[in-house]
Amino acid sequence: MTSPLYTASVPVLQQMLKALSDVLTKAEDHAAQKKIDPDALLQARLFPDMLPLIRQVQIAADFSKGIASRLAGAEVPSWPDTEASFADLQALITKALAHVGSFKPDQFDSSESREIVLRPGTPKEKKLMASAYLLHYGLPQFFFHVTTAYGILRHNGVEIGKRDYMGAY
Amino acid sequence: MTSPLYTASVPVLQQMLKALSDVLTKAEDHAAQKKIDPDALLQARLFPDMLPLIRQVQIAADFSKGIASRLAGAEVPSWPDTEASFADLQALITKALAHVGSFKPDQFDSSESREIVLRPGTPKEKKLMASAYLLHYGLPQFFFHVTTAYGILRHNGVEIGKRDYMGAY
Numbered sequence: 001m002t003s004p005l006y007t008a009s010v011p012v013l014q015q016m017l018k019a020l021s022d023v024l025t026k027a028e029d030h031a032a033q034k035k036i037d038p039d040a041l042l043q044a045r046l047f048p049d050m051l052p053l054i055r056q057v058q059i060a061a062d063f064s065k066g067i068a069s070r071l072a073g074a075e076v077p078s079w080p081d082t083e084a085s086f087a088d089l090q091a092l093i094t095k096a097l098a099h100v101g102s103f104k105p106d107q108f109d110s111s112e113s114r115e116i117v118l119r120p121g122t123p124k125e126k127k128l129m130a131s132a133y134l135l136h137y138g139l140p141q142f143f144f145h146v147t148t149a150y151g152i153l154r155h156n157g158v159e160i161g162k163r164d165y166m167g168a169y
Numbered sequence: 170m171t172s173p174l175y176t177a178s179v180p181v182l183q184q185m186l187k188a189l190s191d192v193l194t195k196a197e198d199h200a201a202q203k204k205i206d207p208d209a210l211l212q213a214r215l216f217p218d219m220l221p222l223i224r225q226v227q228i229a230a231d232f233s234k235g236i237a238s239r240l241a242g243a244e245v246p247s248w249p250d251t252e253a254s255f256a257d258l259q260a261l262i263t264k265a266l267a268h269v270g271s272f273k274p275d276q277f278d279s280s281e282s283r284e285i286v287l288r289p290g291t292p293k294e295k296k297l298m299a300s301a302y303l304l305h306y307g308l309p310q311f312f313f314h315v316t317t318a319y320g321i322l323r324h325n326g327v328e329i330g331k332r333d334y335m336g337a338y
Contacts, residue, residue: 004173012304046215046324128338135181136338143312144319144334151320155215165313169297169305 003108013064019167021093028086060145061096067138068100072107172277182233188336197255229314230265236307237269241276
């Protein structure tokens with residue numbers, strides 16, 4: 001049987017990242033058609049002390065690579081967060097999809113009993129079993145940022161719907 | 170070993186529903202302190218054709234009962250969606266938590282190979298294996314509505330943070 005942690009991570013991350021890519025394509029097309037400065041969407045926030053669209057996408061990509069890497073017992077690669085355009089965000093999602101898709105189910109076989117240490121060596125260090133890390137920490141945060149990216153675009157009038165958020169399942 | 174479908178559903182739904190309850194308590198307190206009509210928050214939307222806060226909470230509760238019931242092979246109870254106040258939403262979450270918590274892990278043991286039929290008998294009928302139903306359909310939608318409820322409140326100035334969304338994990 002495929003590891004439940006693989007089943008609950010890689011294919012789910014792939015579904016939502018692909019959907020997020022399509023949502024961003026619609027947002028970019030919307031900006032072009034309405035002659036909106038792309039930055040008006042990329043820098044949009046739901047509230048002044050919330051993060052803008054560009055950061056929501058970066059953090060979603062970040063959680064996807066962190067989840068897949070940690071569950072596979074691999075090093076989490078460091079990415080620079082230098083994206084500044086829709087094209088950059090698409091390239092980031094492509095990179096995240098390639099990274100997430102690089103792991104094989106059997107790399108997750110022994111991960112259930114693995115302990116994952118978040119923010120190691122800091123005052124906020126937290127240890128979680130791999131299953132708790134995925135289900136109670138990683139996925140809730142990943143979905144938070146994917147949904148918030150969608151919400152920012154909806155709030156700004158981009159014509160997308162729940163089906164776009166969901167992608168293919 | 171506990172069924173992976175139980176592990177990935179009931180405790181996750183419980184975490185997020187409890188957190189949502191606390192978020193709504195803060196929202197109600199905020200309205201009272203700032204002398205805001207509670208309906209200004211309960212009926213708030215991120216865009217005119219999106220659903221208001223009260224519906225986001227109802228749908229989150231709905232997915233929680235649907236997910237737990239279907240995975241356990243139980244009838245999905247029908248709830249009337251008559252909530253109109255913060256107190257009503259708290260009662261709804263309490264009811265959802267009681268329902269979700271009423272299932273035992275061993276009720277999920279055989280659910281992996283179970284087929285789940287969504288919208289049976291309608292043109293939009295869709296069949297999914299239980300695992301795909303949970304991971305690719307139920308949880309993405311549940312998190313969508315919990316996050317959107319949070320986003321509506323943040324957008325309206327309620328002082329909550331990611332920690333409130335996450336709850337205890």
